[in-house]
Amino acid sequence: MIDRTATAPLPDPSAARPRRALRGLLAVLAAAVLLAFAALPRIEAHYLERAGASDRATLRLATEVLRGALERTEALPALIAERPILVQLLREPENAGLVPFTNELLRQSALSLDVSDIYVMDLEGRTVATSNYRSEASFLGRNFAFRPYFTEALSEGVGRFHALGTTSNQRGYFFAAPVIAETERLGVVAVKITLDGYEETWANSESTIIVTDTSNVIFLSDRPDWHFRTLGPVPEPAIEAIAATRQYPLDALQPLQARRTPLGPDMERMTVTDAEGGAEDFVFQTALIAAPGWRVSILTPTAPAIAQAWTVLGLVLLLIVVSGLIAAVVVQRRAQLMERLARQHSQQAELEARVRDRTRDLDEANARLRGEVEERRAAEERLRRTQAELVQAGKLAALGQMSAALSHEFNQPLAAVKSYADNAATFLDRGRAAEARENVGRISAMADRMATISRHLRNFARRPQDKTGPVPLGAVIADALELMQPRLSKAGAEVRHLAPDPETWVLGGRVRLQQVIVNLLSNALDAMADNDVPRIEMALISEGGPEDGTCRLDVRDHGPGLSKDALAQAFDPFFTTKEPGQGLGLGLSISYNIVRDFDGRLSVLNHPEGGAVFSVTLRRSAAPAETQGGMAAE
Numbered sequence: 001m002i003d004r005t006a007t008a009p010l011p012d013p014s015a016a017r018p019r020r021a022l023r024g025l026l027a028v029l030a031a032a033v034l035l036a037f038a039a040l041p042r043i044e045a046h047y048l049e050r051a052g053a054s055d056r057a058t059l060r061l062a063t064e065v066l067r068g069a070l071e072r073t074e075a076l077p078a079l080i081a082e083r084p085i086l087v088q089l090l091r092e093p094e095n096a097g098l099v100p101f102t103n104e105l106l107r108q109s110a111l112s113l114d115v116s117d118i119y120v121m122d123l124e125g126r127t128v129a130t131s132n133y134r135s136e137a138s139f140l141g142r143n144f145a146f147r148p149y150f151t152e153a154l155s156e157g158v159g160r161f162h163a164l165g166t167t168s169n170q171r172g173y174f175f176a177a178p179v180i181a182e183t184e185r186l187g188v189v190a191v192k193i194t195l196d197g198y199e200e201t202w203a204n205s206e207s208t209i210i211v212t213d214t215s216n217v218i219f220l221s222d223r224p225d226w227h228f229r230t231l232g233p234v235p236e237p238a239i240e241a242i243a244a245t246r247q248y249p250l251d252a253l254q255p256l257q258a259r260r261t262p263l264g265p266d267m268e269r270m271t272v273t274d275a276e277g278g279a280e281d282f283v284f285q286t287a288l289i290a291a292p293g294w295r296v297s298i299l300t301p302t303a304p305a306i307a308q309a310w311t312v313l314g315l316v317l318l319l320i321v322v323s324g325l326i327a328a329v330v331v332q333r334r335a336q337l338m339e340r341l342a343r344q345h346s347q348q349a350e351l352e353a354r355v356r357d358r359t360r361d362l363d364e365a366n367a368r369l370r371g372e373v374e375e376r377r378a379a380e381e382r383l384r385r386t387q388a389e390l391v392q393a394g395k396l397a398a399l400g401q402m403s404a405a406l407s408h409e410f411n412q413p414l415a416a417v418k419s420y421a422d423n424a425a426t427f428l429d430r431g432r433a434a435e436a437r438e439n440v441g442r443i444s445a446m447a448d449r450m451a452t453i454s455r456h457l458r459n460f461a462r463r464p465q466d467k468t469g470p471v472p473l474g475a476v477i478a479d480a481l482e483l484m485q486p487r488l489s490k491a492g493a494e495v496r497h498l499a500p501d502p503e504t505w506v507l508g509g510r511v512r513l514q515q516v517i518v519n520l521l522s523n524a525l526d527a528m529a530d531n532d533v534p535r536i537e538m539a540l541i542s543e544g545g546p547e548d549g550t551c552r553l554d555v556r557d558h559g560p561g562l563s564k565d566a567l568a569q570a571f572d573p574f575f576t577t578k579e580p581g582q583g584l585g586l587g588l589s590i591s592y593n594i595v596r597d598f599d600g601r602l603s604v605l606n607h608p609e610g611g612a613v614f615s616v617t618l619r620r621s622a623a624p625a626e627t628q629g630g631m632a633a634e
């Protein structure tokens with residue numbers, strides 16, 4: 001059988017599968033990472049739009065506050081211009097007494113209206129009264145005819161302008177209206193509000209707010225360095241107008257290096273580069289204040305939104321890596337499980353194959369054994385038949401040997417019977433009845449004796465019923481001796497035997513055991529053919545209890561004993577040292593088998609003082625209740 005051990009290598013596919021699965025997993029992970037990076041711009045855009053949206057309210061508020069301030073102030077100059085004192089002042093420029101009064105009146109008005117300055121100019125543009133008359137930078141006497149609001153007020157009835165104050169150096173918004181007496185224009189009232197205060201509010205937020213005018217000049221911003229920088233091209237006429245109206249200092253009009261890209265609805269992304277090359281990135285949104293044509297823009301720094309986008313990307317990557325690890329562990333576990341299952345499967349298959357092989361071997365062995373048993377049984381059957389034949393042949397041979405002695409045994413009593421009968425007849429003739437009866441009695445005894453011998457012979461010659469059971473050994477020995485009596489007497493032999501008392505019961509068959517003993521006695525006589533007085537000693541030696549012990553019958557003669565060859569072969573069938581016609585060489589072989597059938601033993605040795613000793617060892621048995629003291633027939 002082929003020895004397939006448990007460490008047999010596993011087939012390739014199961015080993016390659018987990019590697020393939022891991023490679024697939026790696027590919028999926030790589031794709032997921034690439035996708036995540038590809039999605040980064042979108043994530044960024046999302047967070048930028050969100051940042052912009054959250055600042056939209058701030059932008060709206062800043063716009064509304066500015067618009068409110070402008071609208072509130074717009075009506076003021078016309079209202080103030082209606083004051084009669086102003087007409088009077090403008091009509092009577094030489095009336096010096098009016099000026100201080102008007103100045104104070106304007107100062108009070110400016111305070112109560114919460115505006116920066118209120119001042120009155122004559123038709124030449126010269127300031128004749130002003131609310132800031134007390135300050136060092138008083139407008140009194142200053143000429144503002146160059147300012148558009150002055151000319152516009154006179155020509156169109158309303159003037160507005162924003163500029164860096166030439167005197168105050170503050171950025172302000174100017175509204176102006178003409179002072180009219182009936183239909184005559186006498187001068188102009190201007191109201192100025194400063195806008196610097198709003199920038200301070202805006203500075204509180206992270207985002208930057210800028211206000212650009214129609215010339216693209218950044219007029220207001222919470223970043224002072226951006227004041228008067230331009231965002232986009234300034235048209236040539238505008239530059240001239242700025243110079244003429246002294247709106248802004250011309251040298252400050254430097255373009256802001258800004259690059260704008262569209263981002264979402266109403267939103268742009270703007271990158272501002274400074275002179276040193278540093279760049280700032282913003283979300284840029286704009287609202288319009290219609291009246292002055294201002295654009296209010298809020299610039300939300302993109303850094304937090306981009307940081308958020310990267311954080312999200314980082315989380316996604318972490319998630320990918322973690323799920324990749326989990327998947328790898330799962331794949332690994334699964335592979336291990338599959339491998340274990342495959343191994344178990346192959347081991348089981350191997351085991352089953354082995355069991356099948358073994359079972360087949362066993363079946364074959366069983367069949368062989370059955371065949372052998374069958375053969376053996378047939379052989380035994382043949383042997384038993386042969387043995388039975390041989391037993392019978394042996395017995396007949398023994399009978400043949402005994403026949404001479406038997407004929408003598410029968411002839412002698414017959415002759416005696418004849419003479420006793422003759423004598424009895426004579427005695428009767430002579431009327432001697434007592435003697436005649438005595439002779440008849442002798443005749444009867446002789447007949448009994450002959451009947452006994454005849455019965456033994458019949459028993460001996462009969463084919464035995466193969467029954468083994470308790471037999472009385474003493475009685476069997478007595479029977480054998482009786483059967484041998486004619487030959488023993490003829491040879492003049494002496495037999496020493498002590499019958500056991502009480503009877504010894506052994507396991508055997510009565511007739512067959514008797515045949516064994518007869519055979520041993522017969523061989524002893526044959527061996528002592530040359531002895532004057534052949535002597536035979538028979539001894540019974542019991543060992544152990546009646547239930548479990550043994551009993552040995554020794555038959556010793558005083559013949560020459562057995563040669564070395566005879567000792568070795570005495571029990572072999574057809575071994576004989578006797579003359580042809582004298583012996584078949586079967587007696588001992590048959591006896592041996594008979595004793596073995598009784599689960600006993602037949603052995604031989606030479607007695608140290610000469611002669612052979614044959615020993616029959618038999619198993620002892622308790623006497624059967626029903627035949628206690630009686631004879632067991634076979």
Ligand code: ADP
Binds near residue numbers: 560561566575584588
């Ligand atoms: P047979 O008597 O026909 O030869 P047996 O089987 O009875 O056959 O005996 C076999 C041989 O064993 C005998 O021929 C003889 O040589 C030897 N043998 C048997 N019994 C004795 C004995 N008592 N003494 C010496 N030799 C014996």
